[in-house]
Amino acid sequence: MHVEFAIIGGGIVGLGTALALLEQGARSLIVLEAEDKVAAHQTGHNSGVIHAGVYYRPGSLKAKLCAEGRAALYAFCEAEGIAHDRCGKLIVATSAAEQPRLDALAERAWANGLTPRRLAASELHDYEPHVAGVAGLWIAETGIVDYYAVAAAYVRRVQALGGELRTGWRLAAVRRQPEHLTLISATEETITCDHLITCAGLQADRVAQLCGVDPGVRIVPFRGEYYELALAARALVRGLVYPVPNPNFPFLGVHYTRKIDGSIEAGPNAVLAFRREGYRKTSFSVRDTFDAFSYVGFWRLASRYWPTGIGEFYRSFSKYAFWRALRTLTPELDVEHLHPAGAGVRAQALAPNGQLIDDFHIVQAYRMTHVLNAPSPAATASLSIGKHIARLAREE
Ligand SMILES: Cc1cc2nc3c(=O)[nH]c(=O)nc-3n(C[C@H](O)[C@H](O)[C@H](O)COP(=O)(O)OP(=O)(O)OC[C@H]3O[C@@H](n4cnc5c(N)ncnc54)[C@H](O)[C@@H]3O)c2cc1C
Numbered sequence: 001m002h003v004e005f006a007i008i009g010g011g012i013v014g015l016g017t018a019l020a021l022l023e024q025g026a027r028s029l030i031v032l033e034a035e036d037k038v039a040a041h042q043t044g045h046n047s048g049v050i051h052a053g054v055y056y057r058p059g060s061l062k063a064k065l066c067a068e069g070r071a072a073l074y075a076f077c078e079a080e081g082i083a084h085d086r087c088g089k090l091i092v093a094t095s096a097a098e099q100p101r102l103d104a105l106a107e108r109a110w111a112n113g114l115t116p117r118r119l120a121a122s123e124l125h126d127y128e129p130h131v132a133g134v135a136g137l138w139i140a141e142t143g144i145v146d147y148y149a150v151a152a153a154y155v156r157r158v159q160a161l162g163g164e165l166r167t168g169w170r171l172a173a174v175r176r177q178p179e180h181l182t183l184i185s186a187t188e189e190t191i192t193c194d195h196l197i198t199c200a201g202l203q204a205d206r207v208a209q210l211c212g213v214d215p216g217v218r219i220v221p222f223r224g225e226y227y228e229l230a231l232a233a234r235a236l237v238r239g240l241v242y243p244v245p246n247p248n249f250p251f252l253g254v255h256y257t258r259k260i261d262g263s264i265e266a267g268p269n270a271v272l273a274f275r276r277e278g279y280r281k282t283s284f285s286v287r288d289t290f291d292a293f294s295y296v297g298f299w300r301l302a303s304r305y306w307p308t309g310i311g312e313f314y315r316s317f318s319k320y321a322f323w324r325a326l327r328t329l330t331p332e333l334d335v336e337h338l339h340p341a342g343a344g345v346r347a348q349a350l351a352p353n354g355q356l357i358d359d360f361h362i363v364q365a366y367r368m369t370h371v372l373n374a375p376s377p378a379a380t381a382s383l384s385i386g387k388h389i390a391r392l393a394r395e396e
Helices: 012-023 061-080 096-111 121-127 146-158 203-212 232-235 286-293 298-318 320-325 382-396
Strands: 004-009 028-032 089-093 115-120 135-139 142-147 164-167 171-176 181-185 190-198 218-229 239-241 255-259 264-267 338-350 361-365 368-373
Touching: 004 012, 004 181, 012 028, 012 146, 012 382, 028 190, 061 146, 089 096, 089 121, 089 218, 096 135, 115 121, 115 203, 115 320, 121 135, 121 298, 142 146, 171 203, 190 203, 190 382, 203 218, 203 338, 218 232, 218 298, 232 264, 255 286, 264 320, 264 338, 264 368, 286 298, 298 320, 298 338, 320 338, 338 368, 361 382
Parallel strands: 004 028, 004 190, 028 164, 089 239, 190 368
Antiparallel strands: 089 135, 115 135, 171 181, 181 190, 218 264, 218 338, 239 255, 255 264, 361 368
């Protein structure tokens, strides 16, 4: 079989890219997914938030693609009849020390084209009656959706436009030939293509390597664990309630998220994972652990963040510590209201100097485009990232 474009990874970024290429007139295209269904990893294990784009550096790829992608995603959900809710979110400062950071977030939100509303302590209850804090920021543009449903709709559109999807097809090797690339699966099936695009999430660095490309970064997995609020406690939260994030850490801090089915999740934390696709506290892989611990960038990161890292581990094993973090936002929360729910694993690219790569990161090589860092808000931005990657691939 020969195709113009082959895409590795049936997550939301690979599927968004497939859609964009077909809409731009790709002659033939196939999405190749290792698991037996699409959205099996990050896409199917995330918080389901349509991010507004408050936090990102103005002018960054993240800021630009989040704004474009959010608008495109709302329109897509309307057109496809996918349940979603533009419910808004409240960011809460719980101490006076957090107020300057809240002000800085408000400025950033304006710079990113949003219309944030700064709230005094007395106004918080108009939005979230059970939340306590000294000030807040209301972001009306944020929403919620089920990204598994979005990914399934992308598949339907891709197939309607003539694209193909093959699941259970894991890329194991690539042969570069003058006139095309030959892709070889773990079961030794071959497909040839003019251009290869890899959107392999937690395996992004390894997939680039097996294509003969030096990724320049390593993927370090961070597990994010969730609790669900008991039915009796659901009234404590109307929508999305976030703390003011630690500016030195790329994750947002444990927060409340109303899901599209009405349940309320609390989390996720961010714990170093010992297995890239491991969703339990006990998940362990010798190869994944060795890859993280043998990387110089990891030790440089660890030397800066070890107190935060240990705190996250403690919170992972102690429900009380998780509860204490949430209780600062909602003092009426009882520890018995928290029931363990699922987990997701974030693929975070780490540079050799110990810097966590903040922005989306895409590397090109002859006949190839590799997505090496597509962290949150890549699900929100999937349609615009897809267009961006499709443009890069066509140029290449
Ligand atoms: C806990 C958590 C919460 C998040 N919350 C949000 C949120 O609320 N809003 C938001 O916008 N974003 C959120 N994100 C981020 C978002 O989910 C991801 O950025 C997005 O899903 C990335 O999509 P992807 O397609 O790059 O990766 P993935 O969904 O991980 O897909 C990659 C795919 O590649 C496949 N693959 C890997 N290797 C191979 C191979 N060799 N051959 C074939 N296939 C292969 C994998 O099986 C996988 O299906 C969250 C992420 C996590 C983990």
